[in-house]
Amino acid sequence: MNGIKTLADLKRKQEEVKSRIDLRNRAENPDSLVQVKVAMATCGIASGAKEVMEYFVEELDKRRIDAVVTQTGCMGYCFAEPTVEITLPGKEPMVFGYVNARKADEIIERYIKEGELVDGIIPRNYNTI
Secondary structure, rough: OOOOOOOOHHHHHHHHHHHHHHHHHHHHOOHHOOOEEEEEEEHHHHHHHHHHHHHHHHHHHOOOOOOEEEEEEOOHHHOOOOOOOEEEOOOOOEEEEEHHHHHHHHHHHHHHHHOOOOOOEEEOOOOOO
């Protein structure tokens, strides 16, 4: 086991612990945050869902948007993978299909930040996950 040998090691460890605590605190009250659920069944992963999930995690953090990003199983929209369900606080969930990094950026900028609808919404004929 590697110990803490320098001040930089200590600061790195502090950031790791703080990050885990923040994640746990956000997960306790998800209704007050933006919720992003990425379908990570086999078809989603094969279509690029892992990269989409990583993009949401990194970009929401960079843009300082309070959100919880989780993975889920199949949403039943294999034809439109990768699919992502976004729930804004106090709003009904919306599912977006064919999400890649460019589409994820548009979802963050226009839908999450501005509340504006964007192309790619799958009509609501599902129950939330």
